Amino acid sequence: MTEPGAGQIWRAPAKVNLGLRVGRRAAGSPYHPLDSLMVALDLADELAVEPGPGEGLLLVVEGAAIPGPNLVERAWRWYRELGGPATGLRVVLHKRIPVAAGLGGGSSDAAALLRGLAGGRTDAPWLDGSRAGPALGMDVPFFLSGRPAARVGGFGERVAPAPGPPAAWGVLLARPALAVSTARVFAAYDAAGLGPSASVDPVAAALATGRLPEALPNDLESALYAAHPELSGFRERLNAALAATGLRYVLGLSGSGPTFVALVPEAPPGSAAAAVLEAAMAPVAPWFRLTRCGA
Numbered sequence: 001m002t003e004p005g006a007g008q009i010w011r012a013p014a015k016v017n018l019g020l021r022v023g024r025r026a027a028g029s030p031y032h033p034l035d036s037l038m039v040a041l042d043l044a045d046e047l048a049v050e051p052g053p054g055e056g057l058l059l060v061v062e063g064a065a066i067p068g069p070n071l072v073e074r075a076w077r078w079y080r081e082l083g084g085p086a087t088g089l090r091v092v093l094h095k096r097i098p099v100a101a102g103l104g105g106g107s108s109d110a111a112a113l114l115r116g117l118a119g120g121r122t123d124a125p126w127l128d129g130s131r132a133g134p135a136l137g138m139d140v141p142f143f144l145s146g147r148p149a150a151r152v153g154g155f156g157e158r159v160a161p162a163p164g165p166p167a168a169w170g171v172l173l174a175r176p177a178l179a180v181s182t183a184r185v186f187a188a189y190d191a192a193g194l195g196p197s198a199s200v201d202p203v204a205a206a207l208a209t210g211r212l213p214e215a216l217p218n219d220l221e222s223a224l225y226a227a228h229p230e231l232s233g234f235r236e237r238l239n240a241a242l243a244a245t246g247l248r249y250v251l252g253l254s255g256s257g258p259t260f261v262a263l264v265p266e267a268p269p270g271s272a273a274a275a276v277l278e279a280a281m282a283p284v285a286p287w288f289r290l291t292r293c294g295a
Helices: 071-081 105-118 129-136 140-145 182-191 201-208 221-227 230-244 272-281
Strands: 008-022 034-051 057-062 089-094 149-154 158-161 170-175 250-253 260-264 287-291
Touching (some): 008 105, 008 170, 008 201, 008 260, 034 105, 034 287, 071 089, 071 105, 071 129, 105 140, 129 140, 140 158, 170 272, 221 230, 230 250, 230 272
Antiparallel strands (some): 008 034, 034 149, 250 260
C-alpha cells in the first residue's frame, strides 16, 4: 500500500445501466445472474484521504445521511481480512451521488477505497472482482475494473470492455422523491416468477457504431412497478416532458431504480439544448442532473 498523503482525493463515479437482463435466482443462492451494459459517469463522490490515528478507519460522511452500515467501512474490514496493512486512515466521504438511487454510489465508494489502498498495484487480493462481488455487492467489480464502460455478467464478476455513449452526449438522470430497496425490487421480481426477457445486445451494437439505441431494456422495471406502482406514472411524465423538447432521446431505468436515465445526444451539459432540457425537467422530477459519460 502507498501511504496516503494529506489532501489526497479518490474519485468514485456513479454508473448507469444501459440495459439489464436478470436471470432466475438459483435455489439457495442470494444472487441473480445478470447481463448489463454499465457506464461510468462524470457525476462522482469524492473520498478525501489522509493518515489517521491508530490502525483503524475513521470515516466522516458529508452531504447525505446513509442508512445502515456504510460500504466504505465494510470494504475496509474486508481489506484488513485479506491482509491489508494495519495503517490508520481518516476518510471524509463527500456524497454527490444520491443514496439508494440505482446509481451505484455506495459500491463505487467502496471500490474507490480499495483501489486507493492498492496504491497502483494490480495484484492486490482485494481488487479481485470474483471475491469482491460476493463480499461487497455485484456492482463493485465494475468499479474496481476502472473501465469507463463494460459488459458485466455472471454475478457481477465478469467485466469485459464495451462501447459506451460518446462523451459529447448528454446523460440525464431523474429520480422521484422516493428511496427504493434493491432487495424489495428483487423480491418482487422473484415473487412474480419473472425470467430474463431483455437483451442488451441491441444497445451494445448501436453504441458501437455511435447510434442512439432504440430502447434501454431492464428486466427489473416491471418488478419496480409491482413494488412501487406510483413510479409507472413518474416514467410517463418524464417521457412526456422529454418528448415536448423535440430532442432525440432514449429513456430507461438504471439498475433497480428509482432513477431513470435518458441519453440525449444533442444536449451535453452547458449547451443551449441542455437549458431547454433542464427547464422541462424542473416541474417533473424532484431531483435531476444532466451529466456525461466518463469516470
